[in-house]
Amino acid sequence: MLKNFYKVAGHVFSVGFETETLSSKMIPLMENYKPFEIVGEAGACDADSVFQLNVVEENEQRKNISFVEETRQEEEGQIIVCGHTVSGQSVFEFSFGAKSGLKKAGTLVCSADYRQAELLIEKDLRKTALDNALMVIFALATAKLDTVLFHGAVVSKNGKGYMFLGSSGTGKSTHARLWLKHIDGTELVNDDNPVVRVIDNIAWIYGSPWSGKTPCYKNLAMPLDAMVQLAQAPYNKIARLGGLRAYAVLVPSISGKRWDASIADGLHNTENKLAKNVPTYYLECLPDAAAAELCCKTCRG
Numbered sequence: 001m002l003k004n005f006y007k008v009a010g011h012v013f014s015v016g017f018e019t020e021t022l023s024s025k026m027i028p029l030m031e032n033y034k035p036f037e038i039v040g041e042a043g044a045c046d047a048d049s050v051f052q053l054n055v056v057e058e059n060e061q062r063k064n065i066s067f068v069e070e071t072r073q074e075e076e077g078q079i080i081v082c083g084h085t086v087s088g089q090s091v092f093e094f095s096f097g098a099k100s101g102l103k104k105a106g107t108l109v110c111s112a113d114y115r116q117a118e119l120l121i122e123k124d125l126r127k128t129a130l131d132n133a134l135m136v137i138f139a140l141a142t143a144k145l146d147t148v149l150f151h152g153a154v155v156s157k158n159g160k161g162y163m164f165l166g167s168s169g170t171g172k173s174t175h176a177r178l179w180l181k182h183i184d185g186t187e188l189v190n191d192d193n194p195v196v197r198v199i200d201n202i203a204w205i206y207g208s209p210w211s212g213k214t215p216c217y218k219n220l221a222m223p224l225d226a227m228v229q230l231a232q233a234p235y236n237k238i239a240r241l242g243g244l245r246a247y248a249v250l251v252p253s254i255s256g257k258r259w260d261a262s263i264a265d266g267l268h269n270t271e272n273k274l275a276k277n278v279p280t281y282y283l284e285c286l287p288d289a290a291a292a293e294l295c296c297k298t299c300r301g
């Protein structure tokens with residue numbers, strides 16, 4: 001098995017390919033992982049890995065993995081079916097494409113502790129299957145390590161990170177662009193899937209190999225200075241949220257398998273630390289410069 005090693009938010013993981021032919025097909029598709037690649041002694045990297053993902057191709061013996069469906073996530077252009085095998089392994093089946101013609105791209109099978117996983121890829125949509133599989137297994141394997149994968153946009157200013165949250169279509173990317181345009185010294189860190197890790201009760205935010213529609217794959221780390229829940233409105237108004245309300249806005253933005261008790265406990269512990277230690281705001285706003293300026297001034301005190 002040919003392996004490459006990567007480090008995201010301080011966590012090492014490996015991606016292996018069963019043949020040189022498969023490796024030669026997949027590695028050119030993984031440019032977004034290059035900033036996170038590490039080179040070192042394989043044994044040492046393996047020992048430090050939070051998970052190992054092995055990628056294999058579909059064949060007649062590997063088709064149609066039998067599993068019991070637990071739930072599914074359906075969004076425009078994709079379906080992720082979650083379930084488990086008779087032996088207790090977690091299964092995630094990824095399908096993508098137009099609603100009238102979704103294609104199965106791959107099936108991820110994970111060990112009970114999420115430290116070992118195998119991705120069975122189809123002929124089409126290999127890159128999409130790999131990216132989604134890695135996001136899923138990373139979120140699950142690090143959930144007990146004070147680490148969470150967010151759905152949000154992040155900018156930095158003066159060495160500190162500011163994360164914008166909200167459901168799809170609320171304007172996270174738009175608000176990030178407004179900061180970039182109107183707030184001097186602002187840099188885009190990640191536009192869709194940043195990682196947050198709590199170390200000694202200090203929250204750090206990291207770039208990741210996953211960034212949605214805007215390519216932004218930066219291996220950056222900085223203290224998380226504030227989180228902002230966005231809502232569209234015909235005016236600009238911002239208010240700081242208390243502990244329970246701050247906790248409530250975090251939960252929908254964090255990826256995880258919450259019906260797994262061990263995962264849920266890990267997520268809860270991290271969410272609780274974030275709600276207590278990171279200022280969280282609710283911004284009702286227009287998509288204009290004044291909204292970005294108000295948000296920046298408030299978050300930075």
